Amino acid sequence: MTGGSEGVRHSAEYYADPRPPVALFGRGGQPDRFMLALEGLAARLEPLTSRWRPGHPPPESAGDLTVRVAAVEHPAPDVAALTLVPAGPGTVLPPWQPGHHVDVVLGGGVVRQYSLTGDPADRSGYRIAVRRIEGGAGSGLVHGLAAGDTVGLRGPRNAFPFSRADRYLFVAGGIGITPVLPMVRAAHAAGREFRFVYTGRDRESMPFRDELPEGADVFVRPDDEYGIPDADELLTGFTPGTAVYVCGPAPLINALRRRIPEGTPFFSERFSPSPVVDGRRFEVRLGRSGPVLTVPEDESALDVVRRVRPETAYSCRQGFCGTCRVGLLAGVPDHRDRPTGGSPRGGEFALCVSRAEEGERIVLDL
Ligand code: FES
Structure with a gap:
């Protein structure tokens, strides 16, 4: 997300929409037993494979798995597509579904999320696949592999x-x-009705155009040929009941969401952390006798803490990876994270999204 600022970046590092999914199977829809079974299997496997615990950043080279870069391709001039294969014993990697991402542990404390594509x-x-961003630590490391x-x-x-x-x-x-391509292919393979609008600066900059299903309702729409798209145009042919999946810059997502x-x-994944919503000014104390920092209404505790503790680990900055969670020693938090692994928060606080009421002081085990 996908990281950083690296934020309003144009890379496959992604940020998922911090709000809970509108409805996992669509409003009024019936659960798909096959997908439910896959989700259940994944949930059962995760505790068996995870050595990492929330709030405890992994050692620099650690991960649940070690993988080897088998190939590097460039489907667009500034995009690196990496094929990752098991580096140790075993010949297969854990199962996944369209929309899944992995945390890539790049060393130097840099962990970034990338969609499986x-x-x-x-x-x-x-x-x-990762687009290089000027000054982006994560994308720079990936492009160096x-x-x-x-x-x-x-x-x-x-x-x-x-x-x-x-x-x-x-x-x-x-x-x-990157996350949308496997969805499009899955919908096509299942014979579902769909439309896919693929926007970008120009054709050359748009990776994987040659992997789109033929004979499907796919519209490759570069800005230099069609102009900047607006929501009404993107929603051409939309009918009630259609499930909308969008991944891209925040303005694109927001325009569609409003329309x-x-x-x-409506399901979205974005390139940058969401702005703070309904934030109040509160305080964090670093340790029982450490400095007290004020977190303004429009900033995250993570941003504030990193000014004095720049080594503080983070990754998604949207409350789902757990990397930034630290021990909570005192205070009443407003938990706003939604860990995808289902790990309990316990006495922890997600610095990137969690907050507190006006004037509250949160004491952190930092
Ligand atoms: S950085 Fe991922 S939960 Fe905070």
Whole structure:
């Protein structure tokens, strides 16, 4: 998310919408037993595979898995697509579904989330794709990887659930195609009705155009040919009941969210952390006798803490990975995280999103 600022970035590092999914299987829809079974299996496997615990940043090279870079391709000039295969014993990687991402442990304390964008049926390897961002630590490290290098992985996890619907509208902006591509292919393979609008700066900058299903309702829409899209145009042909999946820059997501009818199943994944909503000024104390810092209405505790403790670990900055969670020693928190692994918060506080009431003081085990 996908990281950083690196934020309003244009890379496959992604940020999932911090709000709970509107409805996992669509409003009024019936749960898909096959997908439920996959979710259940993944949930049972996770405790068996996870060595990492929330609030305790992993060692630099650690991950649940170690994978080797088997190939590096460039589907667009500034995009690196990496094929990652098991580096140790075993020939298959854990199962995943469209919308899943992995945490890539890049060393130096840098952990970033990237969507899986290959074929879920091929468990011999994962594919991720990352757009290089000027000054982006995560994308810079990924672009420095070469065949034969190893990295740590955690996951896969699902913060962008692909659910059963009778009809879909998929919208991707640039590198936002990474989680959407497997969804489009799955919908096509299942014979679902769908439309996919793929936007980008120009054709050359838009990766994986050659992997889109032929004969489907797919509209590749570069800005230099069609102009900047607006929500009405992107919603051409939209009918009530259509499930909307969008991944791209925040303005694209916000425009669509504002324009769709109330009750539409809407799922999004964005390139940057959401702004603080309904924030109040509160305080954090670092340790029982450490400095007291004021967290303004429009900033996260993570941003404030990192000014004095720049080594403080974080990753998604949207409350789902657990990397920034630290021990909570005192105070009444307003928990706003939604850990995808289902780990309990216990006495912990997610610095990136959690807050407190006006004037409250939160004491952190930092
Ligand atoms: S950085 Fe991921 S939960 Fe805070």
